[in-house]
Every structure is written in C-alpha cells, then in structure tokens.
Amino acid sequence: MPDDAACTKVDDGMARVFSLLGKRWSGLVIAVLMQRPVHFAELRRAIPGISERMLSDRLTELGAVGLVVREVTEGPPLRVSYRLTEAGAALGPALNQLGKWAETYLPENGRCPEQFRK
Numbered sequence: 001m002p003d004d005a006a007c008t009k010v011d012d013g014m015a016r017v018f019s020l021l022g023k024r025w026s027g028l029v030i031a032v033l034m035q036r037p038v039h040f041a042e043l044r045r046a047i048p049g050i051s052e053r054m055l056s057d058r059l060t061e062l063g064a065v066g067l068v069v070r071e072v073t074e075g076p077p078l079r080v081s082y083r084l085t086e087a088g089a090a091l092g093p094a095l096n097q098l099g100k101w102a103e104t105y106l107p108e109n110g111r112c113p114e115q116f117r118k
Contacts, residue, residue, distance in 0.1 A: 037083035
C-alpha cells in the first residue's frame with residue numbers, strides 16, 4: 001500500500017492555471033490572439049466548433065482576469081477587437097512548449113505512441 005504522506009499537494013499556482021486554462025476553448029482563444037489582435041468574427045472562424053455564446057463567455061472571463069482586452073473602434077461601422085495584455089502574451093512560450101509536446105507525445109489519434117509508454 002502506498003504511503004499517503006509521500007504524495008504532496010498540488011501547487012496552488014498550477015491549480016490556478018488549470019482552473020482557467022483547463023476550461024474548454026480558453027487556451028485556443030489565447031493561442032489565436034498570440035498572432036495579433038482580432039475581431040470577434042475572425043476569432044470565431046479561427047476556432048472551429050466554438051459557439052458565439054461560448055466565445056463571448058471565454059473572452060469575458062479572460063478579460064476579467066486581465067489576459068485579454070476588448071477594444072472598440074468608433075465607426076461607422078463600430079468595430080470590436082480583442083488583444084492579449086502583457087500578462088496574456090507572456091503565456092506564449094508555455095503554449096508553444098505545450099504544442100511541441102503534443103506533436104511528439106499526443107498525435108492526432110490522441111494516444112501516446114507506444115515507444116513513450118515505458
């Protein structure tokens with residue numbers, strides 16, 4: 001029987017990161033915004049399968065924690081775009097590393113290749 005004391009509690013910072021980025025679509029929204037500021041419709045087209053409602057919810061949530069900024073350009077026509085804050089852009093290196101990890105260890109079929117299961 002394993003010793004329960006040997007297992008340490010998960011790091012609080014890691015818990016905060018995954019409570020935000022672990023939500024479906026959040027990481028993808030940030031990844032698209034890494035490229036440049038975009039308008040809502042562009043962002044929706046860039047993330048297949050996301051609904052307008054879900055995209056709006058994720059943008060609101062990411063804005064509330066200070067990772068995304070909503071910017072309005074007076075018209076006509078009135079245009080709304082979204083961009084990452086400095087804090088949001090700082091996620092770039094971590095997301096790039098996760099993408100590289102996925103290329104090696106999580107191929108399209110979603111299963112880790114046999115040679116890495118040792």
